[in-house]
Amino acid sequence: MSASHALEVPMPAPAYPHPATLTLANGLRVTLHAAPHLKRCAAVVRVAAGSHDAPLAWPGLAHFLEHLLFLGTERFPTGEGLMTYVQQHGGQVNASTRERTTEFFFELPVSNVAQGLERLADMLARPRLALDDQLREREVLQAEFVAWSQDAKAQQQVALLEGVANGHPLRDFHAGNRDSLPVETEAFQQGLRTFHAQFYQSGQMTLSLAGPQPLDQLQALAHRFGEIIIPGSGHPQVAPPALMQSQPQAYRHVAGQHLHHVIACNAPREALEFLCTWLNNPAPGGLLAELQAQGLGTALHASVLYHFAGQALLDIDVTLSQPGEPAAQVEALLHDWLGFFAHSDWTSLREEFTRLTARQRQVQGALALARNDREALSDQDITALHTLLDSLHLPCARHLWQLPPHNPFLRPPVKDQRAGLIRGQTSAHRGLRTFAQDRSRGRRDAAALTFSQALPIDSQEGALYLNWRFDSRAPSGLEGALHELSENARQAGLELTVETIGHDWRVSLVGLHALMPTVLEALAQNLTQAQETPDTTPPLLAIRTLLKALPTCCAETTAADANNTLSWNTARWHGLGVGLPPACEALIKTAAARLPGQPTSIERHTRDLKGQRVWHEVNTDASEAALLLFCPTPSPSLADEAAWRLLAHRVQGPFYQRLRVEQQIGYAVFSGIRQISGQTGLLFGVQSPHLSLDEIVQHLHSFLAQLPGLIEGDTDLGNAALAQQFAVDTLPTAQAAQLIWHAHLAGHPSDYLALLQQHIRDCTPPDLQHAAQQLNHAVGGWHCVANGPHTTNAWPLKN
Template identity: 50%
Template sequence: MPAPTHPRPHTVTLANGLRVTLRHVPGLKRSAAALRVAAGSHDVPLAWPGLAHFLEHLLFLGTERFPAAEGLMAYVQSHGGQVNASTRERTTDFFFELPVRAFSGGLERLSDMLAQPRLNLDDQLRERDVLQAEYVAWSQDPSAQQQLALYEGLPAEHPLRGFHAGNRDSLKVELPAFQQALREFHQRFYRTGQMTLSLTGPQSLEQLRVLAEQFAAALPAGDKVAQAALVPLAVKSYQQVDGPHGNLLFAFDALPQSSAEALAFLCHWVNSAKPGGLLAHLRQHNLAEGLKASPLYHFDGQALLHLHFNAGAESLKVIHQQLLDWLSFFAQQDWAALREEYAAVQQRRQQISGALQLARLDSEQLQNGLPDCAAEALKNILRELGAVDNFAAHWHLPAANPILRANEPLANAGLIRGQTSAHRGLRTFAQDRSRGRRERSPMQFSQTVPGNGDEGAIYLRWQLDAAASVDLQARLQRSLQQIRQDASEAGVEVSFSATGNQWLLKLTGLQEPMPSVLEHALKCLTSVSADSPRVEPEAPLIPIRQLLKALPDRCLEPVGASDDAAHLWATARWDGLALGFNQQSQSAMGLALSRIPGQPDHQLSAPCAIKGPYLWQHIDTTSSEHAVLLYCPSASQDLSDEAAWRLLAQLLQTPFYQRLRVELQLGYAVFSALRQIQGRIALVFGVQSPNAQPDELLEHIRQFLNSLPALIEQMDEASLSQQRQSLADQFDAAEIGFREAAELLWQARLASHSSDYLERLVAAIGALDRSTLLGAARRLLDAEGGWLCLASAPAPGAPWQVVK
């Protein structure tokens, strides 16, 4: 993706008071909108906590013009886009991303739902039960409770100490006073003067402005109004301890303008793990293994800065002293080089961001980098934090990011652990290929995605004698921490995953730094030993997320595990796929490719999938909430089956959500989606419920699926044709983003499809008719591809077979 032609978006205030930011980015394939309302949970009447969050939910339930089945959520889903909303303390955000051709329809629905909500009482009663289910899950979620506990050092009367999500007790929808408060809140804040609209896309600024004016025309006009008055934070700092985790919190009541940029800059450098910094010192002295600094809250001069440490209470006092010493050091430094690097990091991130990320960034209305006014604000913040003139001599500023600055090859270009002499030929394989050598590298440079842009993607896969043990996986992940951070700052995202006995290293983003990133990542992964430090355990997930995390491994035949990294690398076999690289950039990959451990192999197979019509795996989620995840792969790898499964997924998404979440109110976590695991395509249905048992949830899913043939039969030809065309358009080269295309092509390789996969998939979708779709629905209902159910309870009995 080329760098944005406008580093900052164009800003204008329309005649009716709506503030608009417009960003034209020619390389984007999609458009996005982010609408921010300057009103949030802290602005509602004290008698009705949760009202702002409740209203956000209600706005998605349809209007007279666009009922729920035709509203924004259903519309975006039917076009393969993204949509969501968020209510925070002082803001409420609505945002979506769509193909350019469908973007105006999304804006039309968003403006209508904001301006003309039905606020029907029956809808309110049903949605209150959804929020009640959210509340039950939230009250039992350790992470959520830990987050709430962070505010306990503040005065009891400050709204940060309150409950703002809403539940059955706080949302008295039956009372006239509540209904009056709900409508008054909407009328007061959902006005143009209280809103900011951010639009991003490949359209010209003039085209985006026309769309913004059309959007604004449907909204009630009104001036900006004052939000609820601030309650003083009234403390300077305090600490919280939760077992092995320590938290230091610093409160500010009267920060100057640009303090948001100042805090972001400070947190960026506090979080650096490089030698000479705070985290490196804490690790060296066994005081803390991890550190994360972030602003928890910021509004109108008030802020709460949070520093989280993987350390217990006994270390927290010493950590606090070391923090103050580092802050004193930092306050006395010349930040010129850090400001330059920080601005470069922000520019790189914007360069690889999609339309939705850019639109949401613009809605924050922050300046780039650390401008002079923010530097002055930072000096004030550091004084308030207790920075002084004296500090220890061992501190020094972090070294410049080597990935961000230049593509310098690593030292010691010889063979690494697990590598054989066969790899030496890969060092110049691009030149070898031009000389007509018969052998070819298992790293395939695909020409399916044009190599004339800035983006690239590398998928590198190893097949091993055994799966990595949990401990080894943790050590491998830990080894990548620093390169992952450096690469991210340089515009490359690095991920490493293990599924069964296969490992996958994936790099996506700007292709220019990728050879260096790949070299560093391989060096880190192959340096892991039994003495390498472990990773801190992750925070517990809610039940449905636990099932989703377990799914990739549980749908494969189990394999033995090993903790011997050296042996696994030495016996590994590998292949890969690179996309977006032209001839010159392919040549630059030669040195990195020469360092891939293991034996190159052109014919790696996918791990074996478990087989059986009805398989059940119990996963203990240690929660009182119940969850079910039903995985339904297609009956074959044929493209006609894949096309049918994709269309079924599109047709089912909105009705499934409507039936199980809105009508049956089983819980707030309800979804259906299409997933690809190791090249195998599948429909996935998930539900988490505070009340219904897993066997009940599964029965509701089955009943819904039994109605699928009737749903297909009842569709008129025009609707079916529209759904088919909408799906086909999502794979059109003019609309599909680079990263989405790269992931699809990698999955196609795993499924042994040819390089013209995308064109053949579009043709297969176009060939679908009602009869073939009904046939696919029957194969789904008959579990011809097998059904796998992951659940938080043991199997209910026949026909389900227990998988251990």
Template identity: 40%
Template structure:
């Protein structure tokens, strides 16, 4: 059934967009302010982003401890904000009954912010830390260099990242500009508020009217037409001028065509030549009929960039001559699959941009033609449009029913009516060849993963220790088709996948790099020597003969399970049960070699399965104090978090900090000092946390992941049992667990980008 939508304009000028989606479990709000970094006075770079930060520091009615950030986090929701060139977006997702509370906090903090000078000085240091990290990020600097290539008079070519020196807080002119920017743009005429959830439209409208009236009445602020973008210096960046309305969605269709890597397309032509390593298309700027977009294309060392560009221009010419109605029809199916799979937050954010998940209208088709006409063309290549992707088909595949393998466990934690299925497949691969052969499988699965991404299916192939894992989630029909094709590729990879590949992943900031290495660290698998030599299909066949697998299916109804039995007939390896959980003694420090100069540390404190409820409540109660002490008061850095995390079936408390000035040892000392202060049981927080583990309140992906982690832990986990255990947790339970964690004999894992500070750390790796 299609969603019901409604659009209206309130008396204060605010545009309200409402979406009733009965299938959703959560509700979301997205508020777009039509003002960004290019609208701030040029004398004060970073002012718009700085103001965005200040909003989240609390108001008179909702201080920091009860502000939007803490409110949403306490409910297990999502909240964030983003400042772009001409827009600033604020958005959150919560259980439906919490939408009113979140909406009141959001509107209040934007309408009546506290711009006290003391908090400005504290938050400026956070902005400066972000600036330092940005200035050291290769991808960010590459994009900044690209923006510098536009016309010197265009705002894109200017510096807009704020730092300690551009935000002159002591200057009265800056304070006047800050307040003036807020008054000028944070009023009804500049705003679009989108609400989305399972609530009826009338209820959503009532909430929108009630809380959005806090904004002052205003009119849209007229924008000055920016100067021409001019021509960029890179052949993979494209600029367009004077485009009609609908150009952004038209570009979305074009990018969808470019991202298609099936036979007959440009990406496939590059892959067949062995040139393609990675591809990403990104819209960098869209405003007032101007577009700037870029292709991030990484080619192999033996590729010919000029030939790749000529093929691209040939593909442009082919698309320009293709039937626009056919392009739009396939694009409509793609958009429909995205809409069916989108979360409340994704739908709300999309609606706030006034670009719903639909095919192009008449204006959009005209804009598409205008975009295509301004692109370079050539006669290179032989092209054809691929047929409609079967992954976009909602009907289950027609197969002969096969019995389900004994190694497959069925979880009933997610009803089949949710139309969201998840399949986890995990192989234990003891062969010393696994590290080299995993690269072959990565190449073999890459084209399918690209197709899955386009069709809103998540197909992930990951490795940790001696394990390979395949995870596929999405609409049940699409998951079944994707898994069947994935297993076929893993059994017999195409010939091109056996060639050496020099592809490398983008460098991550230190804290993200540590998170990526955390599963390996938890498993504690010792490093193995990577064997040299030529890889062949027979070696993969031998590896599969030694491998043992088990699996979990979540969210499949009876009809889908019948088809799943057929899909798993080709699963390589021997069926088995999950293996034992990793163990280690006392404190362990692991030195991870990761790029980046800032200090980063993860502290993981594993807990017995019986303590999961108490551990989750303890993590919830620590979340606010950790953020307040380490980020707000001590200003350690902008990357500070704490949570309960399940890693490779092991549940525990996870703390993470990245700091430009505090060492790893100092970070650890700050964390331990905070833990020694203890926590006080908050019954309201306990009730709210328990409510998060009601299936009707959890995101489908979260239910599936919890079921999988419980399966890995070989625990008979039930969400209702966890919820009851949380509700019965007492202060003495929290105190006892904290005492055990702080005991010298407790089990810790410190993963850091530095050597152990003391040889007494057991298992320390220097």
């Protein structure tokens, strides 16, 4: 970032209120995060029991129970339970089983959180555990097991843990499958209920709530939740055997282009997180920069793999430039850096780390804040880290390393007395830039960069979207060149993401708007020097790979574009700012003047399939069949969008119930509205371990054919609940800004959200039936994105 163009803008306060903690009379521990800036409320229940706590006879029992708890209770059957309720009100819900903990979490509008908590408490305390549910859900775990056993990343993780001592549960099988879960036997049923009784009680749980409500209201919600949970005194978790024969101890694991250096130790998690922060820093003078300079590695990621009862595994994962790179040379550099770090003064790094963690708490959404259980870094943590590094007997550093510089976005910028000068000018040259130059550039910028007033500007958050249009292909390998910038921005509270869609290259900045002018100026400087680099992202799950490819599949591109080189000379760009105060808008305009390419308004052309059904084949390097079906609305009108959103709202639950729960065709089964470059459509996704693509297509076709009958006779379409999801005062800024950006691309008016709400409220049962018929007849066309060819004529798709 150029210091000569520092932009002065009010920065948010670095401090953030610490959460309140209490223990209820029944032993339930509670953490409360009262954050007035939040738009929604989130709840997280952490149960002190995980896969390593399950009986040895039945691996996977803990994960199996987590699945079963979502299948309804006597009070709230499946169609009225937590998952359905959260989906109906536009929230998010999920669960996760780890080695020694299981988490259940959701996020909802404030007005719905009490109902969500009631359902969550009831499902944790009073699950049905019906045998027919268990038999069906075991098949879901079997499908997940098959996918897990074929997933390269998962198997690499298994191989990575082979360096742990025999007898430690990290070496054991915990996935759960048809063979390890004999639900038909009485012994297993007794074991399942015993596990639930031991661990799913108040003494074994922690509830974390985060929301805009005052503390007393959050506390009242916690008490209502605690009244439903079964009281208990807690059940001690058995401590595992030693990770390795002696500690600390390290071992090496090489798999393909990845070199893992794993350290087994007893350091506190906060100390290891502190070390990982500086290991992962990509700034010049650090380990990653040196690996890249010597051509040994392209990426580095240090993380805590495991932490429980004083045991920890630290994994330092280096992506090698080429398979077979000398591991000893890479590890020598690692040890040299660790030796340098061990003997450095950490005072400034501790201050920086404190700023970083405070800023993250300040900008996190409700769910992320509720899940944040990080403690403050203490003197004891620092002492433990010194002890760990000393015990590794590291060599004296030979290389001229540098500690990472301070993140420039975590502090207010220094006021620049020479602001406004052209680079290279002194104050004696002020005014030499002609009015004609300013007016000329200003007219083009005004056409290219617009600002929406659709969101209030009384919060600290906003969004800025920039879109470049290239005559040929858009760049697809600039993530590496922007890595340091995007990481610094993320740490400071501004998410910088990039996306390539055909001829378009898109950058979004979402978060603290006070940072945007400075980050935008740094982005302009980076782009003028950036070079495309190969993608080193690890392989994704097949369905995720298809989701990443979907926008490009829907764009109009040609195969010949792939050989063209990156050039900014003829690129044109435009952008939209959302939720930004006038002072920030002015600074953004100044910074945007330095962006490469030509600022100009770009006419949007939505691809019209004219009713065609188009098949796109994407290589995912996976044996399982995975498929996405994206069905655009027949027209860009708000009436069509509202009807299709309501149809998606009505269909989401039955689609999941039919294909995943009843027919069990796969474990990745979902549907919902998706917007791609302003085009709205209904998206269906399936990944199956045992069906072919053609069989998945047949299931989708059958479900769509039954849609008119499924919604026939509906009197309550859910209009009010869906319309409320688009209320500006309850939408998180990131979601609201994304909607406004797509509305801008589609050419909708500035009051898009209010108009959409009204159209949704006005939808009638005939409107919904009409939308279902249009969907079945592919009036807006269909994009089918799959990881294989279409081999039969059962569905008339075109390649």
